[in-house]
Every structure is written in structure tokens, then in C-alpha cells.
Amino acid sequence: MHDILSQQLTASQRKAVSHIEGPLLVLAGPGSGKTRVITYRIAALINSGVQPHNICAITFTNKAADEMRQRAVALGASAGAHISTFHSLCVRILRRYADNAGINPNFSIYDESDQARCVKQAVKDCELDATNFSPARMLEAISALKNNLVDVDRFKSSAEDFFSKTLAKIYAHYQHILAERNGLDFDDLLMKTAFLLQSYPDVCCQLADRFKFLLIDEYQDTNHAQYVIAKALASPHGNICATGDPDQSIYRWRGADIRNILDFENDWPDATIVKLEENFRSTANILELADNLISFNQNRKEKKLIPTKPSGKDVVVSVCEDEIEEAKTVALCVKELTDQGASLKDIAVFYRVNAMSRLLEEAFIRNKIPYQVVRGVEFYSRKEIRDVLAYLKVLVNPNDEIALLRIINTPARGIGKTTIDKVRDYAAKNRIGFLDAIKKAEHIDSLSKVTKTKLTGFVNMIEQFRMDLTGKVAPLAERVFVESGLAAVLKARGIKEQDALKNIKELIKGAAEYDERVVGTVHELLLLDYLQQISLFSDVDGYDTSSDRVALMTLHAAKGLEFENVFIVGVEDGLLPHAKTDAYNDENELEEERRLFFVGITRAKTGLFISYAKYRTIRGQMLRTIPSQFLFELGIDLTETGQGGKSQVAETDDLSDAAPHFTAGQRVRHKSFGTGRVKEFIDMGENSVVVVEFNTGQTKSLMVKYADLSTI
DNA sequence: CATAGCCGCCTTTTT
DNA sequence: GGCGGCTATG
Numbered sequence: 186m187h188d189i190l191s192q193q194l195t196a197s198q199r200k201a202v203s204h205i206e207g208p209l210l211v212l213a214g215p216g217s218g219k220t221r222v223i224t225y226r227i228a229a230l231i232n233s234g235v236q237p238h239n240i241c242a243i244t245f246t247n248k249a250a251d252e253m254r255q256r257a258v259a260l261g262a263s264a265g266a267h268i269s270t271f272h273s274l275c276v277r278i279l280r281r282y283a284d285n286a287g288i289n290p291n292f293s294i295y296d297e298s299d300q301a302r303c304v305k306q307a308v309k310d311c312e313l314d315a316t317n318f319s320p321a322r323m324l325e326a327i328s329a330l331k332n333n334l335v336d337v338d339r340f341k342s343s344a345e346d347f348f349s350k351t352l353a354k355i356y357a358h359y360q361h362i363l364a365e366r367n368g369l370d371f372d373d374l375l376m377k378t379a380f381l382l383q384s385y386p387d388v389c390c391q392l393a394d395r396f397k398f399l400l401i402d403e404y405q406d407t408n409h410a411q412y413v414i415a416k417a418l419a420s421p422h423g424n425i426c427a428t429g430d431p432d433q434s435i436y437r438w439r440g441a442d443i444r445n446i447l448d449f450e451n452d453w454p455d456a457t458i459v460k461l462e463e464n465f466r467s468t469a470n471i472l473e474l475a476d477n478l479i480s481f482n483q484n485r486k487e488k489k490l491i492p493t494k495p496s497g498k499d500v501v502v503s504v505c506e507d508e509i510e511e512a513k514t515v516a517l518c519v520k521e522l523t524d525q526g527a528s529l530k531d532i533a534v535f536y537r538v539n540a541m542s543r544l545l546e547e548a549f550i551r552n553k554i555p556y557q558v559v560r561g562v563e564f565y566s567r568k569e570i571r572d573v574l575a576y577l578k579v580l581v582n583p584n585d586e587i588a589l590l591r592i593i594n595t596p597a598r599g600i601g602k603t604t605i606d607k608v609r610d611y612a613a614k615n616r617i618g619f620l621d622a623i624k625k626a627e628h629i630d631s632l633s634k635v636t637k638t639k640l641t642g643f644v645n646m647i648e649q650f651r652m653d654l655t656g657k658v659a660p661l662a663e664r665v666f667v668e669s670g671l672a673a674v675l676k677a678r679g680i681k682e683q684d685a686l687k688n689i690k691e692l693i694k695g696a697a698e699y700d701e702r703v704v705g706t707v708h709e710l711l712l713l714d715y716l717q718q719i720s721l722f723s724d725v726d727g728y729d730t731s732s733d734r735v736a737l738m739t740l741h742a743a744k745g746l747e748f749e750n751v752f753i754v755g756v757e758d759g760l761l762p763h764a765k766t767d768a769y770n771d772e773n774e775l776e777e778e779r780r781l782f783f784v785g786i787t788r789a790k791t792g793l794f795i796s797y798a799k800y801r802t803i804r805g806q807m808l809r810t811i812p813s814q815f816l817f818e819l820g821i822d823l824t825e826t827g828q829g830g831k832s833q834v835a836e837t838d839d840l841s842d843a844a845p846h847f848t849a850g851q852r853v854r855h856k857s858f859g860t861g862r863v864k865e866f867i868d869m870g871e872n873s874v875v876v877v878e879f880n881t882g883q884t885k886s887l888m889v890k891y892a893d894l895s896t897i
Numbered sequence: 898c899a900t901a902g903c904c905g906c907c908t909t910t911t912t
Numbered sequence: 913g914g915c916g917g918c919t920a921t922g
Contacts, residue, residue, distance in 0.1 A: 246912080272912050297911085321907090371912050439911065538909055594898095601898045723912060741910050765909050781910080802913095803908095 208453035211428040215787035216466025228262040237265030241396035294720035307358035331372035332440030375410035382417035393421035404429035408440035468497030477820035503796035512548035531749035559738035659697035750792030
């Protein structure tokens, strides 16, 4: 079988597949058949006698893991290889070696909103002002520390200035709160695993013995913690195969360190490097644009995209009047494509921010085009779903105060804030958990008799549910939904709540599928496993590739996918690159935004449609936009009209119209105030006002027509 | 203690 | 322009 497989591969691909022992780096450009190579590699390892369960492949999303598993099996490889994301792998390791890691294996995984609550509490505990130390900013800082494996102690000892010292306090409190609730956030999963592997060489050896071959996809987007984990797991045997493309690194903001892939050769001196530069996905003209664009990045290793397909359809750049027209244009183009025989599932629309999906959805609905917004997590963040899950979480992890507080009065059962405060006080005084305090409601003198009864009723219900803990998940979820009273409340409400009911049904259906999947596996706590798994659900995981609908997603979510036809909308300054990035001061941030566009473009096989709107309503205000600089970097003559060239501009744009316009983030120079950055532009025709923060520190509002600002 | 209504906040990307 | 949190009222 192996030989037959090899014949379907190019020479470089074959090299990447057949190189079995020792470190291997596969530098794979977009559309180079990287996924195919990894899958074949798994099959080849198994063919050469490696036990499937000795293989550990790490993918970027659960969806990618599922697909890889299926493909490997389709190639004839027996199932049993461990294929998952870094986070899922860490959950497994942490549960198995919980004692060594110093945690309770029944931990809850805290998502962003849970984290926000905890950090808010921490800020409050430290008696700090939430405006100066906003939870979001603190969380971001803490996340960055964790990704770099800086724990509380280390950060405390290095903190010198006021801000760092304060952050250290909040960090310490935050970790304390999580520990009390037996909760781990996403970053903890990585950090705790990395520390575990560093402190316990024997654990590390056991794992290396279990996973004798390590494969890591999308290596360019690993952060420091993931890097340490990978290195520790592979060090005993050196059988590490990393694949990735530095030009597709788009998660720097999340701690991804591009040096991990650039320095692979230094980390593993005897590494074999295989480059996959041929592109089997896109037409030559699409690749040319991508190549032009990415070559504007200075901080990169030169790499050519070698097309294997001839030039195809012209790339279309559409200039629309506003965002509504843009959405309409996309919908009409989709119709045209389907009229020509394209199927909807071969079409995708990418945008920079999730908020941009709404207008597109409306346009698709109006034009009766089936679509799906690819955002898996949103399902699990719906109120009714979170409610049911909170009940389940409390059953598994009674210390999960976040979940407990959520359900104690949901549905309303007469347990209000005052009661909760009293119970909390009691818990704190007696140094017991919140749930334990409720159990002792009888002993809390400040509570009225009625309240005590209510609390005992609640505890009894929880205890009842707990009897079912070791069984299947779906029946328990259904039971909780009904007996908690949630069902009655939803059913009593109007037609609007039918959606909620449907969602719960969907949840139970999903749980039933889980039960089905794990049938036969021995688990002391299936519910725990289920909850931890769905906590790690990602955006693309909810993407249903089998249904015939247009896919709408962010450029980030598009990573690793490919489509016959791709639309990229909103290619405007302030959106791509996004104004929230520091693209105008920090070349690295600009380059990452450029890579993001590059990733989007290189998803397209034959049809590529790029668009921007001349006016866009932001925060209720319609503003004149500036086309993204990236558009010009594509190397398309944007003034060109007609069909002759390799690209076509759908509508001509009169860029030369009226007084100059500015956008936030733009750098400008003023005769007497010097250089500064535009904070805001208020479009009032010829009386437009621009607010500029000058480098001197002062902020000025200036009338554009008098100010004589020049752009830099 | 529950509910409605108001104010003020934020709005990048995600495992 | 949308959501969450807070307050005033029943």
C-alpha cells in the first residue's frame, strides 16, 4: 500500500512522508498539500509497524483533528492515533497527572466570560479602580504572562513599577479565585502542563514513551507554552515533525511566536527540512497577487509560490458605495456563480471582524441564499445552554462557584442577592465552600425560615441529580433541564422562546452523539469529559462542510480551509489592517494584518472577489473610508476597467472627490504641532473635523479645511 | 425579591 | 448601535 500512496505524491511530499525517525520540519506554503502529507505520514508510520496509539498529532482546531482522523482511516491506517488540539491534549495530561500538577482532576474550564467574572472579583478584592484596571486589559496581560510561562511568583519578584506591582496583585488574586473554584482557564491548561513536564522528568518520560511520534501542524502559530510542551514531549526520542508556514502566522496577538518555527533548526540541530513550495490549490493569477502582497513583508524568509495550475478567471475587485451595497454585490455575485453551476458549499465570504457578518446575512436572506455563519462557540454561549451546562458543571465540580451562582436562582426560586451574601459570609467565616455553606443553611442564623427551606430544596435537587452522575450524559442533561424548572419557564413563555427550546434539544442531541461516540470506553466520569470537551470547542468546529450553504467567517477562522470561490469584504484602512492594531507604529502588527489578507487570498482555488465600500457606517456614523494599502500591494492596476487585464475593477472609484478624509490611526503632520495620530474624523462635508493626538501629548480638534494636515 | 427601565460601556482576531 | 449592569419601583 505504501508504494501506491507514494506514487500520488511529489518528490518533496514523498520525502516528508517517508522520513520516519528524528526531527523533521516541513515548511509548507499555502495549498501545498500539507494536510495530505501529514495524513499520509500517519498512515506511513503505522504501515512501517508503529502502533497507532504511539502517535500523537496536534492540530489547530478540533475540526481539523476530526478530519485528519477520518482521512487517515480512509487511507487504510488503523484508528487509535491520538489526534487533538494542544488544549485537548493538555486536559488529558492534566487529568491523568493531576496529583503531580497539584490540581483536582474534576476541574472546570473557564471561558472568557467566566474569566471576566473572576478577574472582576480579583480587581474588587484588591480594592482597585475598575476604570484604571479594566478587567479586559488585566485579562489580556495575565494571558500574555501565562503564555510565556510567567507564574505569579516569578512575576511578583520581577515587578518593579506601580503598574506591574498592581498587576501582580491582581494576577495572584485571580489565580487564587480560580484555584478555589477548581477552575482552569485556557492559558492555565497550557501553563500547568508545561510546568508539569518541566518539574517531573519521569512524567515526561512516561508520556514520551506513550507518544513515540509527535506531529504538530500549524507550528508557526504555537506560543511559548506550547513550544515548551512540544519540546519536552519530543526530547526523549527526537521524533518530532512540525509543519507550518511563517507567512501564515496570524496569532501573534495570542502569544504565537513565529520564532518557534524559524528557530526549529537551532532547537533540533539534526533536523531534516523539507520545503513544499508548489501550490496545487489556486490558479496562477491568484497566486501572483498573493505573492506580490506578501513580499511587502520585510521580516520574512523569501519564498516563492510556485503555481501548478494555469491562470484562470480574473480576480474581481469591487468598489461599492457603502457596506449595504457591498453585501448586496456579494449576494448577487453568489447567485451568478450558482447560475453558472457552482455549488454553494464551494463559496465562502471572509471578513475581518465578526460584526460584519450581519449585513451579509441580511443580504443572503433577502436573496434567499442558504448560508451558515461559522461560529461554533456561539451556540454554547447562549443563555439557555449556559444555564443547563452550569447545572452539569456543579454536579461534576461542586467548587465551581461561577456555575453555582448562575443556577442558584435560575429559574427564579426566591433566592436573591441578600441571601447569597449571607451564605457567602457564612462560607468565608467557616472556611468552607459555597455549596457546603448552603447545605448548612439551617445553621445560618441570619436567614429566615422560608429562605432556609428554599436553600435546602435547592441542595436536595442537586443531590438528586448527582445520583445519576456516572451514567450517560444526554438523559442526565434532559432530566436537569426538566427537573430544575428551566423547561417549565421556557415553555411558559411566548413563541420567541421556541428558539431556546430548539437549542436545548440540539444540546441534548449533541450530548447523545457524545454518548454514542464514547460507548465502550471506560471513564469514571463521562460528564466531566463531555463538559471539558465542549469547553474547548472552537469557531470552525461548528462548521458543517456537508451542507450546501455559503460559509461566512472571519479571516482567522478561514485558516486551513479552501474554497472554489472566495469573497473578501471590507478591505479598507481601519478594518484591514484593523484600527485596533498598532499597525501604523509597529511594523510587526502591520505585517501580521498583511499575512491575514494573504491567508484569505490563498484559500481561493479559482474565484477571488475582493471588495471595499467607499462609505461605511461605524458606531452609527457614516464615514468616508480609505481603501486598504494592501489593495495597492496586490499589484493590480485599480484604475483599470474593462475585461482585458488579469483583473477587473467592477466599478470605477472617484478617489479624487471633495476635501481630504482621515481615518483613526492615520499618521499626520501639522505645520506647528508636529506629527501625531488621528483619533477621530468627523465627516461634515467641507466642515469636517479631525481630532489628532500629537506626539507632544496634546490632543487637538482641527477643521480640516484650515488645518493643512499632510499624511505621512 | 423580581422586574422594568435606564445609563453607560464597548465594538479585533480565539484555543 | 447592542448588551450588561445598576437602580428604582412594585
